[in-house]
Amino acid sequence: MAGIAAVVLGAGVGELTAAAFAPSSSPVTVVGGALIDVAPGWAKETAIRLFGAADKMALVVGIVIVLLAIAAGIGILESWTPSIGAVLCGALGVAGIVAAVTRADAGGLAWAPSAVAGGLAAFTIGPLVRRAGGAMAAHGARTAATRPTDDRPVRDRPAEPSRRRFFAWTAATALVGVAAAAGGALLQTGTRAAGAARAALRLPTPAAPAAPIPAAAALHIPGLAPLITPNGQFYRVDTALLVPQVDPGSWSLRIHGMVDHPLTLTWTELLALPLEESYTTLACVSNEVGGSLIGTAKWLGYPIRHLLAQARPRAGADMVLSRSVDGFTASTPLEVLTDDRHAILAVGMNDAPLPMVHGFPVRMVVPGLYGYVSATKWVVDLEVTRFDRATAYWTTQGWAPRGPIKLESRIDVPRTGTVHAGESVIAGVAWQQHTGVAKVEVSVDGGPWVAAQLAPAISADTWVQWHLPWYADHGDHVIRCRATSASGEVQTSRQASPVPDGASGWPETTVHVA
Ligand SMILES: Nc1nc2c(c(=O)[nH]1)N[C@H]1C(S)=C(S)[C@@H](COP(=O)(O)O)O[C@H]1N2
Ligand SMILES: [Mo]
Numbered sequence: 290m291a292g293i294a295a296v297v298l299g300a301g302v303g304e305l306t307a308a309a310f311a312p313s314s315s316p317v318t319v320v321g322g323a324l325i326d327v328a329p330g331w332a333k334e335t336a337i338r339l340f341g342a343a344d345k346m347a348l349v350v351g352i353v354i355v356l357l358a359i360a361a362g363i364g365i366l367e368s369w370t371p372s373i374g375a376v377l378c379g380a381l382g383v384a385g386i387v388a389a390v391t392r393a394d395a396g397g398l399a400w401a402p403s404a405v406a407g408g409l410a411a412f413t414i415g416p417l418v419r420r421a422g423g424a425m426a427a428h429g430a431r432t433a434a435t436r437p438t439d440d441r442p443v444r445d446r447p448a449e450p451s452r453r454r455f456f457a458w459t460a461a462t463a464l465v466g467v468a469a470a471a472g473g474a475l476l477q478t479g480t481r482a483a484g485a486a487r488a489a490l491r492l493p494t495p496a497a498p499a500a501p502i503p504a505a506a507a508l509h510i511p512g513l514a515p516l517i518t519p520n521g522q523f524y525r526v527d528t529a530l531l532v533p534q535v536d537p538g539s540w541s542l543r544i545h546g547m548v549d550h551p552l553t554l555t556w557t558e559l560l561a562l563p564l565e566e567s568y569t570t571l572a573c574v575s576n577e578v579g580g581s582l583i584g585t586a587k588w589l590g591y592p593i594r595h596l597l598a599q600a601r602p603r604a605g606a607d608m609v610l611s612r613s614v615d616g617f618t619a620s621t622p623l624e625v626l627t628d629d630r631h632a633i634l635a636v637g638m639n640d641a642p643l644p645m646v647h648g649f650p651v652r653m654v655v656p657g658l659y660g661y662v663s664a665t666k667w668v669v670d671l672e673v674t675r676f677d678r679a680t681a682y683w684t685t686q687g688w689a690p691r692g693p694i695k696l697e698s699r700i701d702v703p704r705t706g707t708v709h710a711g712e713s714v715i716a717g718v719a720w721q722q723h724t725g726v727a728k729v730e731v732s733v734d735g736g737p738w739v740a741a742q743l744a745p746a747i748s749a750d751t752w753v754q755w756h757l758p759w760y761a762d763h764g765d766h767v768i769r770c771r772a773t774s775a776s777g778e779v780q781t782s783r784q785a786s787p788v789p790d791g792a793s794g795w796p797e798t799t800v801h802v803a
Contacts (some may be wrong), residue, residue, distance in 0.1 A: 291417035292364020294462040300468030303406025308473035312400040321530040323388040361772035367418040374414035382407010393616025424455035479483040483534040496563030503745040512702040518584035524584030539651040546605040546672035567631035573657035589637030612670035620681035656750035689790035696721040698772040716756035725749035725775035
């Protein structure tokens with residue numbers, strides 16, 4: 290208990306120190322961030338699959354549990370060998386400092402929170418454990434004193450005050466730690482300039498508004514994913530344990546590397562440019578067949594090709610390495626950013642400023658590529674380079690350096706489970722961004738492929754909805770679907786898992802009709 294109390298005090302005050310002086314360097318956050326970076330790709334995939342959007346919370350809870358277990362162990366060691374506790378707490382602090390200063394967004398005071406945490410725990414653990422020792426010795430004396438030979442009443446022994454004092458000190462120590470951590474959390478939310486700036490932000494009216502969506506594009510079938518994904522429901526995938534807080538006032542984007550005219554763009558300059566609206570469906574390479582790591586939004590932004598034209602890439606360059614404020618990188622083929630598609634620096638998502646978790650104030654959106662090679666959030670740097678010279682974050686983990694989105698489809702209705710017999714409907718979505726979908730077919734119980742009715746697409750850069758009336762007969766049924774792209778490719782039945790370049794295979798739903 291003494292070990293846990295000392296470490297809780299240190300960690301709590303460390304979190305508070307971070308909130309006040311180095312918001313991106315809280316001890317738990319930097320350790321978590323370092324773990325995310327060193328964890329093998331399969332571990333990250335498993336975490337995303339198991340916990341989904343709660344993966345970060347799960348990691349924090351895991352770190353806290355492991356830390357408390359270590360703290361208890363240190364307390365026990367200290368009771369055997371005095372002073373070893375201080376050394377071990379100091380070592381924990383040093384581990385935190387190393388994690389903090391090696392983070393990409395480490396500031397000058399990055400070392401401070403973990404130094405405070407380790408130092409405080411190291412100073413507290415010895416005295417606390419000695420109190421525990423005193424309490425235990427007194428308890429031992431009391432136990433001995435209750436033997437029949439001792440006829441004094443138990444309450445007269447000096448044991449109780451010393452035990453009670455130990456518990457009081459331990460509880461008080463831990464409580465101060467918890468209060469400090471809570472105060473830190475409050476401070477973090479209260480002083481976030483980025484959040485305040487976002488709340489006050491009015492996006493400029495688009496110079497080129499998106500064409501209206503064809504009325505028939507949205508099918509409004511219960512259970513079918515909405516054509517436009519509301520921001521609050523949009524999937525989130527990133528390596529950021531703490532959502533980066535980028536104040537637009539201090540944001541700038543550097544374009545450099547193999548270019549004739551390196552340039553820097555500020556927030557005010559970006560907002561003054563003629564911004565364009567476009568609908569693009571974003572998809573994650575980790576999306577399993579039938580999975581939900583995909584969504585469509587109306588984005589507001591400025592075409593990256595215009596900025597690259599100004600910077601003038603040199604001959605031989607074939608890639609743009611985009612970098613986020615927290616160090617994440619993505620490798621996007623240069624030709625994709627210079628052709629005429631809506632590859633943009635986005636500032637708006639569905640008529641609102643980008644939500645914090647989706648990259649406020651500026652992110653990239655590139656139709657046709659998976660997010661890990663194109664959709665850098667909190668983007669601050671574009672380096673024009675070559676695929677044989679630079680390697681992006683996920684490519685170092687074994688994912689493909691280029692990630693064109695595979696032709697895919699999904700059955701949303703009916704869900705796996707029980708369906709009522711009679712007139713029914715099969716419906717879903719299909720996508721191959723920047724190529725478009727020409728046909729979706731459905732096969733029930735391995736029977737012939739039947740063409741579904743395809744709703745009009747918003748554009749080739751978005752998913753399309755489809756549906757097929759179905760008379761559901763009693764019994765068990767297997768429903769499959771497959772799409773054909775606008776260029777004539779038929780969605781492959783070959784099942785592939787997401788690593789290294791995206792899942793493939795026909796989606797399948799099994800229903801029991803009753
Ligand atoms: N800075 C940063 N940007 C990032 C990532 C990240 O980890 N860090 N993940 C990418 C991946 S893998 C995907 S699929 C998309 C997801 O974007 P969303 O969270 O807005 O849906 O963001 C991309 N941009
Ligand atoms: Mo992703």
